[in-house]
Amino acid sequence: MKTYTNTGNKDTRSGFGAGLTELGQTNENVVALCADLIGSLKMDDFKKNHPERFYQVGIAEANMIGMAAGLTIGGKIPFTGTFANFSTGRVYDQIRQSVAYSDKNVKICASHAGLTLGEDGATHQILEDIGLMKMLPGMTVINTCDYNQTKAATIAIADHKGPVYLRFGRPSVPNFTPEDQTFEIGKALQLTEGTDVTIVATGHLVWEALEAAKTLNDKGISAEVIDIHTIKPLDDEAILKSVGKTGCVVTAEEHNYMGGLGESVARVLALHHPAPQEFVATQDTFGESGTPAQLMEKYGLNSASIIKAANKVIARKK
Amino acid sequence: MSNTQQLEDLTTQVRRDILRMVHKVNSGHPGGSLGCAEFLVALYNEIMDRKDTFDMDGIGEDLFFLSNGHISPVFYSVLARAGYFPVEELSTFRLINSRLQGHPTTHEGLPGIRVASGSLGQGMSVAIGAAQAKKLNNDSHLIYSLHGDGELQEGQNWEAIMYAAGNNVDNLISTIDLNGQQIDGPTDVVLPLGNVKDKFEAFGWTVVEINQGNNIDEILKGMAVAKSKTGQGKPVCVLLKTVMGNGVDFMMHTHAWHGKAPNDDQLAIGMEQNAETLGDY
Numbered sequence: 081m082k083t084y085t086n087t088g089n090k091d092t093r094s095g096f097g098a099g100l101t102e103l104g105q106t107n108e109n110v111v112a113l114c115a116d117l118i119g120s121l122k123m124d125d126f127k128k129n130h131p132e133r134f135y136q137v138g139i140a141e142a143n144m145i146g147m148a149a150g151l152t153i154g155g156k157i158p159f160t161g162t163f164a165n166f167s168t169g170r171v172y173d174q175i176r177q178s179v180a181y182s183d184k185n186v187k188i189c190a191s192h193a194g195l196t197l198g199e200d201g202a203t204h205q206i207l208e209d210i211g212l213m214k215m216l217p218g219m220t221v222i223n224t225c226d227y228n229q230t231k232a233a234t235i236a237i238a239d240h241k242g243p244v245y246l247r248f249g250r251p252s253v254p255n256f257t258p259e260d261q262t263f264e265i266g267k268a269l270q271l272t273e274g275t276d277v278t279i280v281a282t283g284h285l286v287w288e289a290l291e292a293a294k295t296l297n298d299k300g301i302s303a304e305v306i307d308i309h310t311i312k313p314l315d316d317e318a319i320l321k322s323v324g325k326t327g328c329v330v331t332a333e334e335h336n337y338m339g340g341l342g343e344s345v346a347r348v349l350a351l352h353h354p355a356p357q358e359f360v361a362t363q364d365t366f367g368e369s370g371t372p373a374q375l376m377e378k379y380g381l382n383s384a385s386i387i388k389a390a391n392k393v394i395a396r397k398k
Numbered sequence: 399m400s401n402t403q404q405l406e407d408l409t410t411q412v413r414r415d416i417l418r419m420v421h422k423v424n425s426g427h428p429g430g431s432l433g434c435a436e437f438l439v440a441l442y443n444e445i446m447d448r449k450d451t452f453d454m455d456g457i458g459e460d461l462f463f464l465s466n467g468h469i470s471p472v473f474y475s476v477l478a479r480a481g482y483f484p485v486e487e488l489s490t491f492r493l494i495n496s497r498l499q500g501h502p503t504t505h506e507g508l509p510g511i512r513v514a515s516g517s518l519g520q521g522m523s524v525a526i527g528a529a530q531a532k533k534l535n536n537d538s539h540l541i542y543s544l545h546g547d548g549e550l551q552e553g554q555n556w557e558a559i560m561y562a563a564g565n566n567v568d569n570l571i572s573t574i575d576l577n578g579q580q581i582d583g584p585t586d587v588v589l590p591l592g593n594v595k596d597k598f599e600a601f602g603w604t605v606v607e608i609n610q611g612n613n614i615d616e617i618l619k620g621m622a623v624a625k626s627k628t629g630q631g632k633p634v635c636v637l638l639k640t641v642m643g644n645g646v647d648f649m650m651h652t653h654a655w656h657g658k659a660p661n662d663d664q665l666a667i668g669m670e671q672n673a674e675t676l677g678d679y
Contacts, residue, residue: 111534132534133534135530135565137557137561138557138560138561138564140557140558140560140561142519142520142523142553142554142557143523143526143554143557143558143561144523145523146520146521146522146523146524146526146527146554146558147523147524147526147527147530147558147561148527149513149523149524149527150463150513150523150524150525150526150527150528150529150530150531151527151528151530151531152527152531153456153461153512153513153527153528153531154455154456154457154528154531154532154534154535154537155455155456155457155531155535156531156534158527173517173520174520174523174554176517177514177515177516177517177520178513178514178520178523178524181503181504181505181514182503182504182505182513182514183504183505184513
């Protein structure tokens with residue numbers, strides 16, 4: 081089984097910051113907006129290097145989204161930055177009308193997504209944002225798994241014409257994808273090859289899926305891990321190819337099972353290749369305060385949960 | 399360059415367009431549309447510096463954003479008669495498969511529309527973004543926007559108003575259509591706006607008042623003053639006092655025609671009060 085090495089824990093939001101810094105140097109049309117969270121979003125360098133292309137909007141997310149839409153008129157490529165909750169739920173109608181329906185080339189970049197924001201608790205932990213964003217016609221939805229992938233995705237979305245929701249997180253997590261990768265929107269990455277079960281994971285759960293696959297492998301179960309960084313448009317073909325071989329799937333995400341990656345995968349399977357599926361996701365609940373590790377354990381979002389789900393779904397194949 | 403009579407003739411024709419459009423589909427918003435007819439006619443035909451190519455790249459010309467998208471009938475009529483799309487297309491307003499949706503949108507590719515509007519309170523933020531893009535592009539052209547007065551009840555406006563003043567967005571002229579009416583009644587009854595002039599000034603804007611917002615000459619004079627105030631570090635607000643339903647006597651001074659179409663008889667009266675000038679579509 082192919083294994084992956086953690087080159088050192090790093091936060092995905094810093095990957096975003098690094099990508100934005102690079103874009104600042106390579107693409108003069110890239111502009112950035114932030115709603116009073118420059119440090120949290122790691123936008124300091126861009127602000128320092130390009131003050132004329134950086135807009136501090138204050139604690140006014142609705143205005144930020146509208147301004148971003150307006151900045152596209154005249155050819156700018158705006159990147160907005162705030163927490164995932166304030167990037168989506170708080171400004172849903174602004175995104176819907178001024179960005180998505182108006183087909184504006186805005187990149188909504190959201191940090192602190194999911195439970196791993198930790199101690200701030202449920203007011204700041206959004207577990208519904210993937211659903212909110214993927215329901216918008218024309219919106220591309222990306223949830224990256226580590227520092228390197230987040231940096232690559234940040235750079236890649238500047239070249240994609242159309243609105244994008246880029247979701248990443250706060251904590252330091254294993255960095256294991258290649259530093260020099262080319263990020264292809266909509267292209268799933270098969271990380272391990274397997275025959276007994278497919279594990280389709282996104283975001284922070286990708287590393288957990290790899291850990292689970294290792295343990296399963298030791299017990300004689302061959303798991304195929306797929307990293308789905310792009311939830312919309314979904315790589316149907318990669319999912320069908322893998323599940324066609326393994327006959328079952330576990331989906332894993334730091335998000336509510338409703339509206340998340342799992343439901344998107346279920347739709348593809350229901351249409352083309354019905355197969356047993358287990359969902360590693362939060363169960364229609366809000367989060368709470370705690371350390372990221374405590375929360376991921378309590379809400380069943382770690383490798384142990386994936387192993388359990390894999391055993392269950394394999395049993396359902398019979 | 400147009401003279402006042404030409405602009406007035408065009409306004410009369412626009413009024414006919416508005417009434418005929420909403421009458422045909424028995425829906426739409428004639429009241430606010432009629433109230434802003436003179437303003438939009440003057441804006442597009444005299445005040446704004448527009449390219450004659452009608453391309454939509456937003457570069458090298460003044461731009462306009464309609465925030466109160468429900469007055470789409472007047473917007474569509476003025477755009478069509480300015481040459482953005484064929485005047486005959488006005489007959490498709492609100493019909494299935496039309497580019498002239500109930501509220502304006504870029505989604506169907508209608509030239510002249512730069513952002514969707516209708517869900518209220520979003521236009522000023524978009525206008526500010528476009529104004530900042532102008533500055534980045536070293537484009538000295540101006541951004542114009544129009545907002546309903548009732549629309550100021552939406553909180554996003556005040557985020558935008560605070561931002562524009564705090565960041566010296568001085569290439570922006572935002573006009574508030576002060577007609578004092580909204581769907582449920584007078585703004586003073588539904589949710590009083592207080593002193594709008596004081597509010598904008600307190601936020602740091604330059605305010606220009608046009609007390610006769612249905613008079614072409616007064617609009618031209620007031621907007622010239624507004625233009626002269628740009629580039630001085632402050633955003634400019636124009637308070638345009640209009641009469642909802644202007645030009646059709648039974649529709650004037652009431653919120654009753656905010657979102658109601660005339661019947662056949664009422665249309666006939668409206669047509670009689672606004673004789674054809676440039677030809678119906």
